[in-house]
Amino acid sequence: MLNNQGRPTQPVEAVAPHVRKTFTGHRALAMEEGLIFEIGRAEVTGVDVDDAGEFTPRLGKLERTTPIDLPGLSEPEAMRHYVRLSQKNYAIDLGLYPLGSCTMKHNPRLNERMARLPGFGDIHPLQPVSTVQGALELIDTLADWLTEMTGASAVAMSPKAGAHGEACGMMAIKAALEARGEGAQRRVVLVPESAHGTNPATAALIGYDVRPIPARDDGTVSVEAAQAALGPEVAALMLTNPNTCGLFEPEVVAIAQAVHAAGAYFYCDGANFNAIVGKVRPMDLGVDAMHINLHKTFSTPHGGGGPGAGPVVLSAALAPFAPVPFIRKDADKFAFVEHAEGTQSFGRMTAFHGQMGMFVRAMSYMLSHGGDGIRQASEDAVLNANYIRVCLSDVMSAPFGDKPCMHEALFDDRWLKGTGVTTLDFAKAMIDEGYHPMTMYFPLVVHGAMLIEPTESESKASLDLFIMALRDLAFSVQKGETERFSGAPYYSPRRRLDETRAARTPVLRWTKRKPIPAANQIAAE
Amino acid sequence: MRYLPLTPDDRADMLARIGAENIDALFAAVPADKLLQAPPDLPRHKSEMEVERMLSRMAARNVSAGSVPFFVGAGAYKHHVPASVDHLIQRSEFLTSYTPYQPEISQGTLQMLFEFQTQVANLTGMEVANASMYDGSTGCGEAALMAHRITRRRKAVLSGGLHPHYADVVRSLSQMTGDNVVSMPADARANEDLLSQIDDSVSCVIVQSPDVFGNLRDLKPIADACHAKGALLIAVFTEVVSLGLIEPPGAMGADIVVGEGQSIGNGLIFGGPYVGLFATKQKYLRQMPGRIAGETVDAEGKRGWVLTLSTREQHIRREKATSNICTNSGLCALAFSIHMTLLGETGLRRLARLNHANAVKLADALTAAGVEVVNDTFFNEFTVRVKGDATALVERMAAQGVLGGVPASRLSPNAGVDDLLIIASTEVNTDEDRAALVAALKQ
Numbered sequence: 001m002l003n004n005q006g007r008p009t010q011p012v013e014a015v016a017p018h019v020r021k022t023f024t025g026h027r028a029l030a031m032e033e034g035l036i037f038e039i040g041r042a043e044v045t046g047v048d049v050d051d052a053g054e055f056t057p058r059l060g061k062l063e064r065t066t067p068i069d070l071p072g073l074s075e076p077e078a079m080r081h082y083v084r085l086s087q088k089n090y091a092i093d094l095g096l097y098p099l100g101s102c103t104m105k106h107n108p109r110l111n112e113r114m115a116r117l118p119g120f121g122d123i124h125p126l127q128p129v130s131t132v133q134g135a136l137e138l139i140d141t142l143a144d145w146l147t148e149m150t151g152a153s154a155v156a157m158s159p160k161a162g163a164h165g166e167a168c169g170m171m172a173i174k175a176a177l178e179a180r181g182e183g184a185q186r187r188v189v190l191v192p193e194s195a196h197g198t199n200p201a202t203a204a205l206i207g208y209d210v211r212p213i214p215a216r217d218d219g220t221v222s223v224e225a226a227q228a229a230l231g232p233e234v235a236a237l238m239l240t241n242p243n244t245c246g247l248f249e250p251e252v253v254a255i256a257q258a259v260h261a262a263g264a265y266f267y268c269d270g271a272n273f274n275a276i277v278g279k280v281r282p283m284d285l286g287v288d289a290m291h292i293n294l295h296k297t298f299s300t301p302h303g304g305g306g307p308g309a310g311p312v313v314l315s316a317a318l319a320p321f322a323p324v325p326f327i328r329k330d331a332d333k334f335a336f337v338e339h340a341e342g343t344q345s346f347g348r349m350t351a352f353h354g355q356m357g358m359f360v361r362a363m364s365y366m367l368s369h370g371g372d373g374i375r376q377a378s379e380d381a382v383l384n385a386n387y388i389r390v391c392l393s394d395v396m397s398a399p400f401g402d403k404p405c406m407h408e409a410l411f412d413d414r415w416l417k418g419t420g421v422t423t424l425d426f427a428k429a430m431i432d433e434g435y436h437p438m439t440m441y442f443p444l445v446v447h448g449a450m451l452i453e454p455t456e457s458e459s460k461a462s463l464d465l466f467i468m469a470l471r472d473l474a475f476s477v478q479k480g481e482t483e484r485f486s487g488a489p490y491y492s493p494r495r496r497l498d499e500t501r502a503a504r505t506p507v508l509r510w511t512k513r514k515p516i517p518a519a520n521q522i523a524a525e
Numbered sequence: 526m527r528y529l530p531l532t533p534d535d536r537a538d539m540l541a542r543i544g545a546e547n548i549d550a551l552f553a554a555v556p557a558d559k560l561l562q563a564p565p566d567l568p569r570h571k572s573e574m575e576v577e578r579m580l581s582r583m584a585a586r587n588v589s590a591g592s593v594p595f596f597v598g599a600g601a602y603k604h605h606v607p608a609s610v611d612h613l614i615q616r617s618e619f620l621t622s623y624t625p626y627q628p629e630i631s632q633g634t635l636q637m638l639f640e641f642q643t644q645v646a647n648l649t650g651m652e653v654a655n656a657s658m659y660d661g662s663t664g665c666g667e668a669a670l671m672a673h674r675i676t677r678r679r680k681a682v683l684s685g686g687l688h689p690h691y692a693d694v695v696r697s698l699s700q701m702t703g704d705n706v707v708s709m710p711a712d713a714r715a716n717e718d719l720l721s722q723i724d725d726s727v728s729c730v731i732v733q734s735p736d737v738f739g740n741l742r743d744l745k746p747i748a749d750a751c752h753a754k755g756a757l758l759i760a761v762f763t764e765v766v767s768l769g770l771i772e773p774p775g776a777m778g779a780d781i782v783v784g785e786g787q788s789i790g791n792g793l794i795f796g797g798p799y800v801g802l803f804a805t806k807q808k809y810l811r812q813m814p815g816r817i818a819g820e821t822v823d824a825e826g827k828r829g830w831v832l833t834l835s836t837r838e839q840h841i842r843r844e845k846a847t848s849n850i851c852t853n854s855g856l857c858a859l860a861f862s863i864h865m866t867l868l869g870e871t872g873l874r875r876l877a878r879l880n881h882a883n884a885v886k887l888a889d890a891l892t893a894a895g896v897e898v899v900n901d902t903f904f905n906e907f908t909v910r911v912k913g914d915a916t917a918l919v920e921r922m923a924a925q926g927v928l929g930g931v932p933a934s935r936l937s938p939n940a941g942v943d944d945l946l947i948i949a950s951t952e953v954n955t956d957e958d959r960a961a962l963v964a965a966l967k968q
Contacts, residue, residue, distance in 0.1 A: 051875075093618075
């Protein structure tokens with residue numbers, strides 16, 4: 001074969017090793033990049049700061065005497081450093097990101113622009129309330145939309161993320177029980193085995209004992225199992241609905257009734273709300289409190305692990321105990337209630353008023369979709385998941401048969417038994433095909449779980465290619481091509497990383513004592 | 526709808542392939558009487574232009590910090606953030622990626638977190654730092670719980686200089702768990718007697734420096750007193766720029782350091798999202814909440830990074846986890862780290878010095894104008910005593926187009942601090958801004 005300069009070409013695998021190894025370690029656009037502590041220098045700065053001039057410091061005896069040891073980069077160096085780092089990340093904007101339970105949908109850029117309007121991005125949380133009426137209007141409007149979509153009486157806006165919202169809801173429940181004089185008696189929170197880890201961690205964080213409830217063979221919780229676990233010592237049941245197996249809990253209404261009959265409260269983990277927005281109002285099912293992950297359902301960007309926002313919708317029974325601050329509408333003005341004194345509020349979750357930047361993005365998302373688009377988005381999310389489920393059902397095994405799923409399709413590893421390929425191997429091979437792996441080994445109630453959530457953002461063509469790629473991988477498993485899996489990924493910026501070594505000998509920061517590898521030394525590897 | 530790629534034909538084809546008669550067949554598990562028959566009672570979808578118009582109208586009702594002489598602080602600060610920071614954090618690969626659970630395709634985020642952790646540890650003078658908390662206040666609440674786990678005691682002593690919102694967060698959590706909290710009264714002059722509160726039952730003392738009134742606190746004697754009784758010192762800061770000029774808490778004996786990182790890289794955004802900084806000593810590492818990135822090698826021996834020590838965390842340990850935190854402040858940590866990298870040691874020290882100089886200039890001008898400055902020491906924020914009610918004064922100044930500070934009573938309503946005003950001055954203030962504030966306060 002000749003290229004268009006008339007030079008013979010052959011596959012890279014066929015050429016000598018010295019051609020395949022580069023001096024720099026880069027491979028064309030795939031750049032190696034050192035740490036800022038290796039490439040930066042303390043005397044370099046990328047920010048011009050005015051000289052302070054002469055003055056008499058007022059620091060007492062507390063002026064810094066120790067060096068800080070912070071490297072600096074000029075602006076061009078910094079741009080290059082971070083752009084190179086960015087290119088080692090997978091992202092929604094690059095491809096399908098089917099992480100079950102995480103709802104990796106498209107992040108509209110309009111929302112970014114709106115959050116950066118000076119009237120939202122450049123206002124201080126403690127400015128006089130008269131100078132931030134538009135901000136309070138936005139929070140109040142968002143709260144209205146959230147209560148309308150959930151059927152709630154009130155919403156606590158300040159929680160910073162999903163788990164923080166869980167804590168908020170459970171603290172409201174605890175406060176309500178204290179007010180009833182049952183705080184000391186009700187010490188147990190029921191959590192199904194399939195729950196997210198945050199649920200039991202939250203219950204324990206605020207002092208509850210956790211009692212697990214088993215799931216049925218079909219992945220759902222039965223009213224009998226809930227009833228058997230309920231008693232006068234139970235404060236609340238925490239249930240995810242749709243659950244972590246991607247199924248709507250069919251007995252949720254009866255479970256809620258049983259919980260209330262036993263004098264307890266019903267907390268719903270709203271991580272999977274994206275399946276049912278505009279289709280079901282959670283409060284109609286008997287829910288007392290539910291957090292909403294604005295960074296999942298309402299598309300505020302995940303940002304490599306946050307920030308999120310976790311407003312909590314509350315039933316009329318719990319609304320009085322909501323944390324401060326909250327907004328009060330007085331005629332045509334908005335006022336802030338910032339202190340719990342004189343109210344039944346359980347107190348404060350965080351400094352200031354919550355994740356305003358996320359509120360603006362979520363509001364922009366909601367206005368863009370409207371009531372009609374929000375419902376369509378949920379339907380498309382569920383349709384996409386079921387399409388994947390059906391198109392893979394003959395090559396992969398589903399733990400609960402051919403029941404329709406909600407917005408995520410769950411597979412187990414029975415189909416991999418005896419092949420020498422594990423769920424982890426299969427997931428890593430997906431990386432070579434240009435996909436982020438699905439959620440693995442969760443929920444814990446399913447062996448070798450693979451939880452696929454495509455979201456509504458995928459076109460049919462995108463789904464078809466994904467399905468064909470997974471089918472190709474599955475056929476490869478059947479044909480015994482285990483190397484495609486056991487060594488995967490082959491094409492990512494790094495091959496499989498040694499997590500055991502990281503945990504056994506933790507290196508959690510850069511230190512000078514560490515030998516600094518020269519550029520060509522890194523390259524030589 | 527511009528965000529939904531499926532066409533009606535696609536939907537019909539896919540339903541046929543699934544073997545479902547219509548979309549509601551896929552919702553068959555929902556009790557029939559709970560399935561809504563129509564979209565919720567909300568406006569229909571809107572174009573970009575319409576959304577922009579609506580939200581811009583709301584935004585225009587707010588007075589932005591950059592549009593007026595601005596001196597509001599008390600836990601969040603107006604600083605200049607370089608343009609490149611906001612550009613870089615909006616790169617798709619940072620903005621639209623998830624928590625780095627798949628390290629092979631998340632090395633960008635993981636390396637950045639490793640750099641961030643090192644920057645935070647170096648700034649605070651501590652041995653290890655995590656990959657961020659939601660903000661300073663929630664980090665403070667977590668630090669108290671961590672101290673309780675380490676000491677197996679359940680009593681926290683809160684300085685009267687601790688930001689009242691931070692104190693509220695600690696109290697709300699403690700009220701749930703039945704832990705004890707001793708709150709010292711609001712202490713504008715930094716002359717409280719914390720040492721006499723420290724006995725064998727105390728788990729931790731929480732002290733902020735610069736405190737909420739702006740005073741710098743010498744942490745060394747408090748740390749010594751804590752350690753003599755087996756208690757831990759939790760040091761808090763809300764203005765991270767101060768660490769460029771004042772002795773870091775680690776050098777004064779703090780056991781856990783928590784702070785707000787908003788000032789570097791992040792805007793005011795009406796209170797969030799911000800970024801909580803959390804650092805401690807190596808020996809307490811296993812009790813630290815939150816994610817941690819660590820160094821390792823890949824299958825070819827190349828250096829790389831992973832999330833590590835996750836046996837502390839909720840997704841592994843469930844009810845035995847050190848915290849329930851999952852999502853943190855990744856992108857805000859990135860903004861912090863980029864801005865800090867641009868500054869470097871030289872830039873940060875200059876910036877801190879300029880902040881301090883501006884505050885000193887303002888304090889001197891106010892003193893000259895007959896306004897009482899309460900503090901002996903401060904960094905870029907101090908407290909003045911005004912005639913009458915500070916809240917009314919702030920409203921009056923706002924009407925004149927000056928955002929002149931935070932009335933202490935807004936944070937602590939019944940603490941006898943109605944005549945105290947907390948004023949912050951950073952590098953963004955000009956001589957004209959200062960003159961406007963002095964004039965407004967003199968009236």
